[in-house]
Amino acid sequence: MKLMSLSILSISLSLSLFARENPFEPTDQFLEQKSNIINANEQAKQKKEQAQKDKIARELEEQKMAEMIIAEKMMKQKKQETTVENNQKQVKTTKQQTPYIPSIxxxxxxxxxxxxxxxxxxxxxxxxxxxxxxxxxxxxxxxxxxxxxxxxxxxxxxxxxxxxxxxxxxxxxxxxxxxxxxxxxxxxxxxxxxxxxxxxxxxxxxxxxxx
Structure with a gap:
């Protein structure tokens, strides 16, 4: 019985010693750093995607504003053209109604x-x-x-x-x-x-x- 206990203790110590001496066995610190790097890369990727989305949203908003400004200018120009046309018609009518009197x-x-x-x-x-x-x-x-x-x-x-x-x-x-x-x-x-x-x-x- 005593001999069996010593054998088990010897095997445990051997395994522990093998784990510490094996350079290819990942440690807890390595795993934590790896997890941190993965999380950092994921956050950077998410930020980049969000920045791209924000850029697209801004471009769409700017395009929408530009289209609204163009539409307002076109409406204003059309209104001015209509006013000028009406004034020309009024002047033409006035000229037709007013007889020409030469200056003396x-x-x-x-x-x-x-x-x-x-x-x-x-x-x-x-x-x-x-x-x-x-x-x-x-x-x-x-x-x-x-x-x-x-x-x-x-x-x-x-x-x-x-x-x-x-x-x-x-x-x-x-x-x-x-x-x-x-x-x-x-x-x-x-x-x-x-x-x-x-x-x-x-x-x-x-x-x-x-x-």
Whole structure:
């Protein structure tokens, strides 16, 4: 009996010693490291797959947004084209309904320093700025505008009729002894029906018939 117990103990010790001395037998530490490596590789693979899925999802979302922007631009462009087309139709209709009335334009170079232009209901008096405006007067009963300009100039009085419904004629004369010359504009309507604008810097006076 004692001999059998010794034999069993001897066999156990031999097996244990063989396990420790065998370099090809995997240890617990090796198995744990192997498991960790496998898990790490699996996690990396899962992260890569998830990143690929996220990239595809972003690309799909960007494509969807781009398609929406293109659709909005197309709708906006179509709306603008429709608006332009409607405006063109409206302008065309207006042109067809409005009869053509030619502009009445007259230009008078009265003197080298005095010019008068009439276009429809607007009369423009242009005097060289070196002859400043001294005085302006209104003769209501006679329906006249009077403008006096400083200047020691000599010329014969000039009178001209105007082909216009709003202005009858004008006259330019000198008062050399008083060192000024005068421009007179004769009207076809009451003074209250005209608006006067004076720009002394440019020597421009504009008369316009009120509508």
């Amino acid at each position: 334009v007259e230009n008078f170079k009265v003197l080298p320093f005095v010019k008068i232009q009439i276009e429809n209901d607007i009369l423009t008096l242009k005097v060289d700025p070196k002859y400043p405006l001294l005085n302006q007067d209104i003769l209501k009963p006679a329906k006249k505008f009077l403008f006096d300009f400083r200047g020691n100039v000599s010329f014969y009085t000039i009178r001209k009729d105007i082909v216009s419904e709003d202005y009858e004629s004008f006259a330019v004369g000198t008062h050399r002894e008083k060192n000024f010359f005068r421009v007179v504009i004769n009207l076809n309507d009451e003074m209250i029906n005209y608006t006067e604008t004076i720009d002394s810097k440019t020597g421009t006076i504009i008369l316009q018939k009120n509508k």
